[in-house]
Amino acid sequence: MNAMLAVKVVAAAAVALVVLALLVGPLRRRLVARPLLRVFRKVMPPMSQTERDAIEAGTVGWDGELFSGRPAWSELLALPRASLTADEQHFLDHDVETLCAMISDWETTNVHKDLPPAVWQYMKDRGFLGMIIPKAFGGLGFSAYAHSQVVTKLSTRSGTVAVSVLVPNSLGPGELLLHYGTDEQKRRHLPRLARGLDIPCFALTNPHAGSDAASIPDFGIVCFGEHEGRRVLGLRVTWDKRYITLGPVATLLGLAFRAYDPEHLAGDRDDLGITCALIPTSHPGVVIGRRHMPLNAVFQNGPNSGTDVFIPMDWVIGGAPMLGKGWRMLMECLAAGRGISLPSSNTGMAKLAVRTTGAYARVRTQFKTAIGRFEGIEEPLTRMGGNLYMMDAVRMLTSTFVDRGEKPAVLSGIAKLQITERNREVINDAMDIAGGKGICMGPSNFLGAAYMQMPVSITVEGANILTRSLIVFGQGAIRCHPYVLREMAATREPDDAKAVRDFDAAFCGHIGFLAGNALRALAMGLTGSRFAATPAEAAPEARRYYRQLTRLSASLAFMADVSMFTLGGALKRKEKLSARLGDVLSLLYVGSATLWRYEQDGRQLADAPLMHWVLRDALYKAQGAIEGVVTNFPNRFIAAVMRFIVFPLGQPHVVPSDRLGQHVARLLIEPSATRDRVDGRHVHRRPRRAGGPDRARARGDGRCGPDRAQAAKCRACRETDGPAGARRRR
Ligand SMILES: Cc1cc2nc3c(=O)[nH]c(=O)nc-3n(C[C@H](O)[C@H](O)[C@H](O)COP(=O)(O)OP(=O)(O)OC[C@H]3O[C@@H](n4cnc5c(N)ncnc54)[C@H](O)[C@@H]3O)c2cc1C
Numbered sequence: 001m002n003a004m005l006a007v008k009v010v011a012a013a014a015v016a017l018v019v020l021a022l023l024v025g026p027l028r029r030r031l032v033a034r035p036l037l038r039v040f041r042k043v044m045p046p047m048s049q050t051e052r053d054a055i056e057a058g059t060v061g062w063d064g065e066l067f068s069g070r071p072a073w074s075e076l077l078a079l080p081r082a083s084l085t086a087d088e089q090h091f092l093d094h095d096v097e098t099l100c101a102m103i104s105d106w107e108t109t110n111v112h113k114d115l116p117p118a119v120w121q122y123m124k125d126r127g128f129l130g131m132i133i134p135k136a137f138g139g140l141g142f143s144a145y146a147h148s149q150v151v152t153k154l155s156t157r158s159g160t161v162a163v164s165v166l167v168p169n170s171l172g173p174g175e176l177l178l179h180y181g182t183d184e185q186k187r188r189h190l191p192r193l194a195r196g197l198d199i200p201c202f203a204l205t206n207p208h209a210g211s212d213a214a215s216i217p218d219f220g221i222v223c224f225g226e227h228e229g230r231r232v233l234g235l236r237v238t239w240d241k242r243y244i245t246l247g248p249v250a251t252l253l254g255l256a257f258r259a260y261d262p263e264h265l266a267g268d269r270d271d272l273g274i275t276c277a278l279i280p281t282s283h284p285g286v287v288i289g290r291r292h293m294p295l296n297a298v299f300q301n302g303p304n305s306g307t308d309v310f311i312p313m314d315w316v317i318g319g320a321p322m323l324g325k326g327w328r329m330l331m332e333c334l335a336a337g338r339g340i341s342l343p344s345s346n347t348g349m350a351k352l353a354v355r356t357t358g359a360y361a362r363v364r365t366q367f368k369t370a371i372g373r374f375e376g377i378e379e380p381l382t383r384m385g386g387n388l389y390m391m392d393a394v395r396m397l398t399s400t401f402v403d404r405g406e407k408p409a410v411l412s413g414i415a416k417l418q419i420t421e422r423n424r425e426v427i428n429d430a431m432d433i434a435g436g437k438g439i440c441m442g443p444s445n446f447l448g449a450a451y452m453q454m455p456v457s458i459t460v461e462g463a464n465i466l467t468r469s470l471i472v473f474g475q476g477a478i479r480c481h482p483y484v485l486r487e488m489a490a491t492r493e494p495d496d497a498k499a500v501r502d503f504d505a506a507f508c509g510h511i512g513f514l515a516g517n518a519l520r521a522l523a524m525g526l527t528g529s530r531f532a533a534t535p536a537e538a539a540p541e542a543r544r545y546y547r548q549l550t551r552l553s554a555s556l557a558f559m560a561d562v563s564m565f566t567l568g569g570a571l572k573r574k575e576k577l578s579a580r581l582g583d584v585l586s587l588l589y590v591g592s593a594t595l596w597r598y599e600q601d602g603r604q605l606a607d608a609p610l611m612h613w614v615l616r617d618a619l620y621k622a623q624g625a626i627e628g629v630v631t632n633f634p635n636r637f638i639a640a641v642m643r644f645i646v647f648p649l650g651q652p653h654v655v656p657s658d659r660l661g662q663h664v665a666r667l668l669i670e671p672s673a674t675r676d677r678v679d680g681r682h683v684h685r686r687p688r689r690a691g692g693p694d695r696a697r698a699r700g701d702g703r704c705g706p707d708r709a710q711a712a713k714c715r716a717c718r719e720t721d722g723p724a725g726a727r728r729r730r
Contacts (some may be wrong), residue, residue, distance in 0.1 A: 025504070028504060028508075029500050029501065029504045032504075033500050033503050033504035033507060034500050036503070036507065037490065037491065037499060037500060037503045040487065040490075040491050040503070041491045043568045043569060044488065044491050044568075044569065047488075048214075049273065049327075050214040050273075050274070050327050051214075053327045053328040053331050054214075054327070054331050054475070055475055055478055055479060056479075057328065057331030057332045057334070057335050057407070057409050058331070058332060058335030058336075058406075058407035058408060058409025058410070058412075058479075059335075059406045059407045059408060059409070060410070060479055060480055061401060061406050061408055061411070062076060062397075062401065062408075062411060062589070062592070063408065063410040063411050063414075063476060063479070063480045063585070063589070064479075064480045064482070066480070066553055066556075066585060066588045066589060066592065067476065067477075067480035067481060067553070067556065067557055067560070067585065068480075068482065068553065068557065069513075069516065069517040069520060069521075069550075069553050069554040069556075069557040069558070070520070070550060070553065070554065071549065071550060071553050071588075071592065073534070073535040073538065073546050073550075073592075074535045074536075074537065076592060076595075076596055077535055077537055077538065077595075077596065077599055079397075079400060079596065080400075080600075081145075081396055081400055081600045082143060082144070082145035082396075082399055082400040082403040083145070084143075084145065084146055084149065085143075085146070087140075088142055088143065088146035088149075091140070091142075091146070091150070092146075092149055092150060092153065095126045095128075096150055096153050096154065098122070099119070099122060099123065099126070099128070099154065099161065100153065100154065100156075100157040102116075102118065102119050102122060103115070103119060103157055103158045103160075103161050104443070105157065105158040105159070105160070105449055106442070106443040106445075107443075108158060108160050108161075108298060109160065109296065109297070109298050109449060110441075112298075113298050114160075114298055114300065115160055115161060115164060115298075119161065120164075123161075123164065123165065123196065124195065124196020124197075125195075125196070127139060127140045127194060127195070127196075128150075128165045128196075129165065129168040129169070129193065129194075129196045129199070129200075130168070130169075130174065130190075130193055130194030130195065130196070131146070131147050131150065131165075131169045132147060132169045132174060132175060132178070133174055133178070133190050133193060133194040134178070134190075137186065137187075137190035137191050137194055138190070138191040138194040138195055139190065139193075139194035140194075143399075143403045144336070144339075144340050144399045144402035144403045145396070145399040145400065145402075145403050147169055147340055147344075147399075148340050148343070148344040148395060148396075148399040149344075150165065151165060151166045151169075151340070151341065151344035151345050151348065152344045152345070152347050152348040152351070152395070153348060154345075154348065155344070155345040155346070155347075155348025155349050155352070156348045156349070156351050156352040156355075159297055159299070159345070159349070159449060159450065159453050160297060160298050160299045162345045162348065163245065163297070163299040163345070164246070164299050164300070166340075166341040166344070166345060167200075167201070167202075167245045167246050167299075167341075168193065168199070168200050168246070169341070170337040170340065170341040171202060171330065171333045171334055171337045171338075171461075172200050172201065172202035172254050173189065173193065173200040173201075173202065173252055173254040173278055173317075174190070174193050174200060175333050175337065176202075176254065176276055176317050176329060176333060177189055177190060177193075177278075177317060178190070179329070179332070179333065180276075180317050180318040180322055180325075180329050181317055181318060182314070182318060182319050184314070185278070185314070185317065185318075185319075189252065189278065192252075193252070198251045198252040199246055199249050199250050199251050199252070200246065200250060200251075200252045200253075200254060201244050201245060201246040201247045201250035201252075201253060201254065202244070202254035202255075202256075203239070203241035203244045203247065203253060203254065203255050203256065203304060204216065204241070204256045204330070205241060205242060205243050205244070206218055206239070206240055206241055206242070207240060207242055210463075211462075211463055211466045213256075214274065214327060216256060216257065216258060216274070217258075218237070218238065218239035218240065218241070218255075218256070218257035218258065219237070219238055219239075219257055219258050219259070219260060220235035220236065220237035220238075220257045220258070220259045220260070220275065220277075220311075221235060221236045221259075221260050221261075221262065222234075222235055222259065222260065222261040222262075222263070222265050222266045222272075222323075223235070223236050223263070223265065223310075224265070225310035225312075226310070227310065227311075227312045232312045232313065233265060233266070233312075233313045233320075234310055234311050234312040234313050234315070235259060235275075235277070235310070235311055235313070235316070236308050236309070236310050237255070237257055237277070237279075237306060237308075237309050237310075237311055238257075238306065238307050238308055238309070239255060239257055239304075239305055239306055240303075240305045241255075241303055241304050241305065242289075242292075242302075242303040243292065243294075243301060243303070244301065244302060244303065244304060245299060245300065245301050246299075246300050246301075247288060247300065247301060247302045247303065247304050248288060248291045248300045248301070248302040249300045250281055250288075251280065251281050251282070252278055252279075252280060252281070253278070253279045253280070253281050253286065253304065254276060254277075254278055254317075255276065255277050255278075255279055256274055256275070256276050256326055256330065257274070257275060257277075258271070258272075258273065258274055258275070259272040259273065259274075259275040259323050259324055260272065261323075266313075266320055266323055267323075269324075272323045272324035273323075273324030273325070273326065273327065274324065274326035274327040274330075275316060275322070275323050275324055275325070275326045276316070276317045276322075276326040276329060276330070277311055277315045277316045277317060278315055278317060279306075279309070279311055279315060281304075283309065283311070284309070285306045285307065285308070285309035285310075286304065286306050286309065287304060287305045287306060288302065288303075288304050289302055289303035289304060289305065290302060290303070294453075294456055295452045295453055295455060295456060296449075296452050296453075297449070297452070297453045297456060317329070331409070332407055334409075334412075334461070334462075335407035335408060335409035335412055336402045336406075336407045336408070336412065337412075337461075338412040338413060338415070338416045338461050338462065339398035339399065339401070339402055339408060339411065339412030339415045339416070340398070340399055340402060340412075341461070342416050342419065342420055342457050342460070342461055343391070343394065343395045343398060343415045343416060343419040343420075344395055344399075345457070346391065346419045346420050346423040346457050347388070347391045347392055347395045347419060347423070349423055349426075349427065349450045350384075350387065350388045350391055350422070350423045350426040350427075351388065351392075351678075351679045352446065352450070353384065353426050353427055353430040353446075353447060353450060354384050354385065354388045354426065354430075354668060354678065354679055355675075355679040356430075356446040356447070357381070357384065357429075357430040357433050357434060357447075357668075358372070358381065358384075358385075358668035358669045358675065359669070360433065360434060360437065361377055361381060361433055361668075361669050362669040362670070364437075370669070371433070372665065372668075372669040375658070375662075377433055377665075378661060378662055378665040379661065379665075380429035380430075380432055380433055381429070381433065381664075381665040381668050381669070382613065382656075382661035382662075382664040382665045383425060383426075383429055384426050384429050384430060384668065385610055385613070385664045385665065385667060385668045385678065386610060386613040386614050386617060386656075386664055387422040387423075387425055387426050388426060388678055388679075389594065389597075389607070389610040389611070389613075389614055389678055390418075390422065390590050390593070390594050390614045390618075391418075391419045391422050391423065391426075392597070392678075393590075393593040393594045393596065393597035393614075394414075394415050394418060394419055394589065394590060394593045395415065395419065396593075396597060396600070397592075397593040397596055397597070398411055398412060398415045398593075409475060409479065410472065410475055410476045410479055410480060410585075411589060413462065413467055413471050413472055413475065414472055414585065414586045414589050414590075415589075416461055416462060416467065417462075417464055417467045417468055417472065417586065418586050418589070418590055420454075420457040420458050420464060421458075421464060423454065423457065424454050424457075424458065427447065427450050427451050427454055428451075430447050431447055431451055434446075434447055438451065468579045468582055468583070469575035469576075469578060469579045469582075470572075470575065470578065471582075472579075472582030472583075472585060472586055473560070473578045473579070473581040473582035473585060474572065474578055474582075476582065476585050477560050477564065477581070480585075481560070481561075482509065482513060483506045483507070483509045483510040483513060484510070484564070486502065486505075486506035487503060487506045487507060487510065489502065490502040490503035490506060491503070510561070513557070513561070514558065514561040514562070514565075517554045517555075517557040517558040517561070518558045518645050520554045521551065521554040521555045521558050521645050521646055522644075522645045522648055524547075524550070524551040524554060525551065525555075525645070525646060525647060525648040525649060526648050526649065528649075528652065529544075529547040529548055529550065529551040530547070532546075532547040532550045532551060533547075533550070534546045534547055537599075538595070538599070539598065539599065539603045541605075541608055541612075542595055542598060542611065542615075545591065545595060545615040545619075546595065548615075548619055548653075549588060549591050549592060549595075549619075552584065552587075552588055552591075552619070552622055553588060555584075555626060555645075555646040556581065556584045556585060556588065558642075558645060558646070559581065559584075559626065559629060559642055559646065560581055562638060562641075562642060563577065563581065563629075563633075566635055566638055567634070574634075576628075576632065577629055577632060577633070580625040580626075580628040580629045581625070581629060583621070583622070583625040584622045584625050584626060587618040587619075587621055587622040587625070588622070590614070590618050591614070591615055591618040591619070594611055594614045594615060594618075595611070595615070597611075598611045601677065604673075604674065604677070606667075606672065606673065606674045607667075607674050607677060607678075609660055609663035609664045609667065610664055610667065610674070610678065612656070612660055613656045613660055613661065613664050616653070616654075616655070616656040616660070617655070617656055619653045620653045620654065620655050620656070622653075623651050623652070623653045626646055626647075627647075627651065629642075630642050630643045630646070630647075
């Protein structure tokens with residue numbers, strides 16, 4: 001008995017000591033934080049400056065909320081969609097329409113193999129190549145949203161014209177000069193770029209460095225040389241680039257290379273790092289190679305090179321102080337640009353595909369029936385509609401963030417990845433529905449060009465497999481996590497006492513964050529997320545999705561922490577796990593953007609099937625991604641714990657129903673306000689919120705009609721409006 005008592009006392013004392021050690025700051029720092037920091041320093045994979053620049057580039061905003069386990073939905077819903085100024089709207093209604101009317105994609109591709117000279121001239125004269133350049137430098141000074149609207153519209157007409165416009169307005173000389181150029185460089189180049197007197201291109205990719213662009217072997221040696229009859233400090237540059245868009249017609253070459261300073265003429269380091277310079281293509285030694293033909297797309301693209309070409313130091317963007325800062329510049333500009341250019345051009349392509357395919361499915365009959373009425377065709381049509389609704393939502397939300405001054409590195413990566421992948425699905429589905437009409441090329445083939453050019457979008461600005469496997473979660477988990485970056489910074493802190501203090505604070509927060517998310521994920525799993533908070537201002541028919549997304553967010557945050565704690569640096573190599581965790585983050589963004597769009601569009605009940613389909617599809621896919629992580633997690637005990645926490649009562653989500661899919665498909669093949677909203681004819685207008693009698697009217701559009709009795713009988717209407725909607729109708 002006494003022995004038992006002694007054991008109990010010792011155990012209680014041990015527990016008390018541990019609790020004391022954890023609660024008393026100095027003790028905890030000495031006994032827990034310091035040894036842990038030592039372990040962290042050992043296991044943390046070494047990070048190069050380029051990796052650090054890539055991870056730290058840009059800002060964290062809504063992605064941080066999605067990663068927090070409890071997204072602040074009200075903040076999202078309070079965010080008004082970016083709007084157009086009168087000038088921007090006028091440009092869209094006149095200049096863009098005129099440009100569209102001037103182009104025949106068939107003739108451009110098959111006759112001229114280039115944009116006709118009159119089209120090039122119109123684009124230059126009307127400022128299409130300088131949309132992002134401020135008015136003070138002669139540009140149009142458009143917002144990201146206006147830029148996005150222009151590219152989206154142009155893409156519905158011709159991929160060649162869209163690419164030729166989007167490239168000078170995205171990552172390249174114009175944008176780099178705006179952010180990092182000296183005043184003199186801005187004065188020298190921006191007015192010429194704005195008026196199309198100079199055509200820019202930006203050359204980063206080398207035959208030996210594509211996805212791994214930071215390892216480009218192109219180099220420049222700091223030295224003195226002769227320029228315009230004077231001996232000046234500069235660089236002797238050697239490069240070999242390929243796949244450069246606008247390269248064959250460019251007059252101003254933006255070039256990335258690694259700068260070295262062996263004689264220490266510009267500082268005290270040998271290897272300065274990646275550097276960006278602007279070189280006129282007329283400069284002696286610049287070689288513009290033979291044009292590429294990317295999958296029969298005729299936008300200008302080709303290689304360029306140079307050997308020992310001397311350039312003066314003031315051709316380096318930002319001058320000598322910016323030597324070696326090129327990678328950071330590129331990463332920061334990419335953070336914003338990646339969310340605009342490809343998302344816009346791909347949404348435009350999808351709008352064209354959905355509009356034309358929906359109409360085709362209505363007029364093309366087989367077996368004496370419009371093919372759009374066959375269930376087999378309804379299935380791809382449904383996917384097309386849902387995908388487009390979501391793509392446009394993500395495009396609009398991302399450009400809204402950029403216009404608010406954010407540089408959303410993670411969200412823009414997700415936007416690029418999700419929109420281009422979904423567009424590939426849209427175009428493939430459209431091809432299946434069009435049959436021979438999409439295959440045989442000719443002036444009235446509305447799909448063939450998009451089908452051929454799809455891999456270009458998948459490959460550029462971060463190839464999709466790389467973005468999914470390495471970037472979305474890899475960058476997201478570190479950037480968006482409230483504590484990981486602080487822990488990493490502590491491991492690099494030279495002052496040991498400060499390092500221990502910082503690490504201790506971050507680590508304690510981290511443990512609380514992990515435990516909190518685990519408990520919340522479990523509680524929401526056990527209650528079906530019924531008690532999770534929903535924003536009061538959300539549409540009643542969408543409320544349950546906010547609750548489900550909150551549960552998903554808590555599950556993701558918990559699983560991400562467990563993965564990082566147990567796998568550490570090895571997680572970087574476990575690309576399949578990282579990709580699946582990234583998918584959950586991507587689908588959270590897709591779902592939240594769609595809910596935001598539904599509110600922004602004025603809660604159009606007629607559009608509700610699209611919103612419901614996207615959310616159900618996203619939740620089901622996210623569930624599959626989580627299952628993929630758990631099934632393949634190397635530590636089976638941890639996997640079992642994870643499964644218990646995130647799926648305590650099994651997997652709750654199912655695929656969107658066929659009835660819901662039928663509603664979506666019908667919206668695409670019958671003329672309606674919804675179809676106009678989806679294909680973009682009315683995207684500039686903010687419709688009134690539907691409420692009261694408007695609700696009933698909206699219900700008459702493409703669904704069961706305002707007849708309450710009929711609507712109450714329809715399973716799909718009950719499903720799309722949810723129990724609250726069904727009750728209201730009754
Ligand atoms: C039409 C076109 C226009 C372009 N325009 C420009 C331009 O204007 N300027 C410019 O500088 N560049 C441009 N590029 C280059 C483009 O950015 C590169 O093609 C891209 O970075 C991919 O490089 P790569 O083609 O060498 O493929 P690779 O890097 O060889 O990649 C091949 C495959 O491997 C995958 N992969 C690579 N690393 C990993 C990894 N760690 N994990 C998982 N998967 C991985 C990729 O996702 C891809 O699927 C253009 C390319 C094309 C085709």
